[in-house]
């Protein structure tokens with residue numbers, strides 16, 4: 001039987017756990033510690049260092065060290081280490097590789113299978129990139145699990161016979177998630193999830209830093225932001241200050257020789273009280289209210305029906321968090337789970353269910369929700385970019401829904417079905433998931449022929465989209481992998497080399513401006529016959545355009561885009 005571990009890949013810290021001998025056990029890293037800082041670096045000998053060792057070189061060589069990489073996952077950002085740029089996926093993979101090494105060491109076998117948790121509010125790209133990082137690290141990622149669901153699983157295993165509504169409030173280092181679950185007879189049902197991908201302890205540190213920087217500038221006329229070393233020191237002190245204020249009433253920040261003013265070293269010396277701090281970060285705490293409201297209203301449960309509020313994530317140690325929750329919801333949270341371990345413990349429980357060690361028929365069956373609305377792009381009141389929702393957000397999955405659409409103009413015989421995820425009423429502002437083509441619609445007056453579009457979202461994370469011409473039954477489909485499943489084929493290195501000049505166009509900061517036209521061209525290419533004369537012309541323009549994007553040459557790309565659009569339009573006429 002394969003051993004599957006659970007991993008909480010956090011913004012600030014990473015933990016791994018295993019279910020064995022009937023209990024969940026936290027896995028110790030090579031330093032014999034449970035908590036591994038999510039830091040990656042290159043040491044002075046040019047070797048990769050991860051965790052505590054990377055963290056401890058952060059102050060001395062910030063240019064060789066990266067932290068809070070998870071914040072960047074799913075974006076085109078590059079992170080510089082030792083003068084070289086890395087993708088968030090590459091660096092997350094280094095972190096996961098370390099987890100794989102220490103878990104293998106701890107368990108005495110080569111560990112290759114894992115469940116990795118992500119914030120419930122991660123979008124599809126962020127999820128896919130997490131899987132990619134796991135694969136790069138040598139894992140088969142068995143499942144991507146939502147962090148609050150994991151925390152609830154960890155709670156649920158010990159309280160299986162309870163019947164209750166549970167609110168999981170997870171404020172970590174970089175993300176905020178809130179999830180409402182219902183538990184009865186060992187079934188744990190996720191009712192709704194919401195959150196903020198860009199809110200966490202990091203922002204509380206930054207609030208302190210910003211206030212110190214402002215004061216320093218006022219006093220000495222020096223902008224500390226320009227000095228990397230000073231900023232790293234400031235960040236460390238700000239976090240220490242924040243953590244100390246969770247227990248004590250004040251904290252003195254003293255950094256000798258933080259900068260030079262007029263050639264002389266100047267210190268930073270200031271005392272921050274808990275009251276000062278709480279006033280400073282009040283707006284951040286208030287940003288948690290909206291997701292809480294969304295979760296309550298989406299699940300149709302009022303605050304007074306909540307039986308338990310579970311706190312997860314290191315940032316919930318700030319006393320103002322529990323106080324704010326109690327003031328806002330009229331109920332105090334309880335400390336039923338370990339806020340640092342709960343997510344990885346839950347991931348390990350999910351891993352045990354997958355490995356067959358826990359029989360879900362005896363309890364702990366889980367249902368989940370889709371955190372974002374799913375739908376298609378269509379024309380509404382003349383707007384060609386309207387987002388028509390088919391499965392609304394926070395619907396329990398599995399879910400299947402059908403909507404009927406009509407042709408737009410007389411003689412229309414085909415439609416493009418563009419599938420998106422998100423909450424904007426403008427389709428292209430949402431997250432694009434895929435598209436396909438439905439043809440052979442009988443030519444008719446406009447709005448006579450109807451097309452049914454069905455979305456089926458199953459628990460394995462597959463979204464099947466089918467479009468059917470109602471009058472003839474002719475249909476077309478697309479399946480989108482919304483979670484992991486089998487990890488895709490590895491691309492051999494040589495092939496990767498050959499494509500490199502333009503295949504990395506998507507990583508360019510200007511790529512967003514051209515995605516629409518590239519998709520359009522690729523769609524048309526698919527439709528053209530192999531020996532079509534225009535094919536070569538489109539392909540060559542398309543490749544030139546991608547190369548220009550990859551080289552970040554916007555002028556060249558704009559010219560090529562114009563040429564391409566002219567050509568496509570001549571074909572579509």
Ligand SMILES: Nc1ncnc2c1ncn2[C@@H]1O[C@H](COP(=O)(O)OP(=O)(O)OP(=O)(O)O)[C@@H](O)[C@H]1O
Pocket residue numbers: 009010011012013014038070171172173174175176200201202239242243244246312313314315316317318339340
């Ligand atoms: N005693 C404390 N008081 C206040 N904040 C704390 C305390 N201990 C830890 N933190 C903060 O908790 C955060 C880390 O929490 P945690 O390890 O749960 O996050 P994570 O899982 O890495 O992040 P995420 O879940 O957002 O990806 C850091 O911002 C840290 O400063």
Ligand SMILES: [Mg+2]
Pocket residue numbers: 008010011147172173313343
């Ligand atoms: Mg976390």
